[in-house]
Amino acid sequence: MTELSPRLMRQMDFIIEADKLKNVFRRSFISDQSRRENDAEHSWHLCLMTIILAEYANEPDLNVLKILKMVIIHDIVEIDAGDTYIYDEAAKQSQAQREQKAADRLFSILPEDQAHEYRQIWDEFEAAQSKEAAFAKSIDRLHPMLLNYLAKGKTWKEHGVAESDIRRINGSIQHGSEDLWGYAEHLIKKSVNEGLL
Amino acid sequence: MTELSPRLMRQMDFIIEADKLKNVFRRSFISDQSRRENDAEHSWHLCLMTIILAEYANEPDLNVLKILKMVIIHDIVEIDAGDTYIYDEAAKQSQAQREQKAADRLFSILPEDQAHEYRQIWDEFEAAQSKEAAFAKSIDRLHPMLLNYLAKGKTWKEHGVAESDIRRINGSIQHGSEDLWGYAEHLIKKSVNEGLL
Numbered sequence: 538m539t540e541l542s543p544r545l546m547r548q549m550d551f552i553i554e555a556d557k558l559k560n561v562f563r564r565s566f567i568s569d570q571s572r573r574e575n576d577a578e579h580s581w582h583l584c585l586m587t588i589i590l591a592e593y594a595n596e597p598d599l600n601v602l603k604i605l606k607m608v609i610i611h612d613i614v615e616i617d618a619g620d621t622y623i624y625d626e627a628a629k630q631s632q633a634q635r636e637q638k639a640a641d642r643l644f645s646i647l648p649e650d651q652a653h654e655y656r657q658i659w660d661e662f663e664a665a666q667s668k669e670a671a672f673a674k675s676i677d678r679l680h681p682m683l684l685n686y687l688a689k690g691k692t693w694k695e696h697g698v699a700e701s702d703i704r705r706i707n708g709s710i711q712h713g714s715e716d717l718w719g720y721a722e723h724l725i726k727k728s729v730n731e732g733l734l
Numbered sequence: 735m736t737e738l739s740p741r742l743m744r745q746m747d748f749i750i751e752a753d754k755l756k757n758v759f760r761r762s763f764i765s766d767q768s769r770r771e772n773d774a775e776h777s778w779h780l781c782l783m784t785i786i787l788a789e790y791a792n793e794p795d796l797n798v799l800k801i802l803k804m805v806i807i808h809d810i811v812e813i814d815a816g817d818t819y820i821y822d823e824a825a826k827q828s829q830a831q832r833e834q835k836a837a838d839r840l841f842s843i844l845p846e847d848q849a850h851e852y853r854q855i856w857d858e859f860e861a862a863q864s865k866e867a868a869f870a871k872s873i874d875r876l877h878p879m880l881l882n883y884l885a886k887g888k889t890w891k892e893h894g895v896a897e898s899d900i901r902r903i904n905g906s907i908q909h910g911s912e913d914l915w916g917y918a919e920h921l922i923k924k925s926v927n928e929g930l931l
Binding site (some may be wrong): 575 | 738739742745746748749750752753754755756764766768771772774775777778779782783785790798799802803806807844848880881884913916917920
């Protein structure tokens with residue numbers, strides 16, 4: 538056996554550390570309502586949505602590979618910082634600081650060039666300014682709305698979420714994709730009609 | 735609200751159907767041994783490995799976006815066909831037929847152009863001939879080996895898997911990446927030394 542390079546060992550250490558994302562549970566239930574969803578599954582579902590729905594981005598010529606890198610690593614910081622519920626205003630106050638600290642620790646497990654690359658990609662996602670980040674954010678907002686609709690509004694009811702909250706928080710979907718906002722409106726309408734909201 | 739296009743509805747139907755992958759459980763345990771891993775989490779972990787480890791592919795100039803599309807959808811057929819354990823020779827006999835049938839049903843939920851694109855990508859992965867498929871297969875083999883090592887060989891012990899089985903089944907890692915095969919050999923050696931195999 539040849540000697541393993543320190544570079545490969547650091548990369549594998551990051552991949553091993555990332556396994557913990559499977560134990561970070563979100564508020565959303567999976568569609569059959571049997572249990573809550575974890576961040577690893579959520580991130581996979583965003584990857585699938587990205588490749589299938591990229592054509593609906595408001596801006597043309599998106600770098601789909603970059604969006605995928607974003608959604609693959611976007612929740613990694615929650616290994617240390619935990620999941621912050623989007624409708625929990627108190628937890629959201631400390632969220633940025635907790636997540637910055639987590640990003641410092643986690644990305645630095647990688648070799649320097651990749652630590653830099655993925656920290657930049659995560660920062661870009663958080664800033665939500667580039668066209669790729671805007672689209673990734675749209676998908677990240679639409680996904681829990683879809684699951685909550687499919688799970689009969691279970692999480693919305695648990696937390697007393699109203700239609701106005703949903704419109705306020707998720708209006709940013711429109712920033713990445715008018716078409717996906719159209720679908721979100723369709724979900725909101727159906728949720729109201731079915732008494733889920 | 736504008737009328738939603740039939741195209742978008744089919745795409746969302748596929749994304750909704752894909753949620754079922756979160757209930758397809760594999761033999762491998764997650765690294766803390768608390769429970770078995772499901773296909774959605776596994777697929778996410780392969781995405782992460784792909785972007786971090788693509789530099790180790792034997793062949794140069796890989797299309798990383800294509801590899802990601804492969805690993806995102808590679809296990810989707812298991813929604814209908816179930817997970818087939820790599821060391822279960824009896825189940826492997828009927829696997830191809832069950833999975834072809836599943837692919838026929840699942841990809842046809844998508845609009846025709848995407849149904850065609852993703853069926854082709856899945857077929858290419860299964861054939862394991864292109865350089866992208868060879869690398870995706872390497873990652874798909876290395877991942878459970880890594881988890882089983884981290885979970886103290888729990889699955890190997892349950893199924894009486896020996897070092898020779900592991901070498902026979904996972905030698906194909908070498909086909910996609912000599913370097914990752916080097917890491918796999920390192921895992922096998924450690925597993926033997928620690929009495930996990």
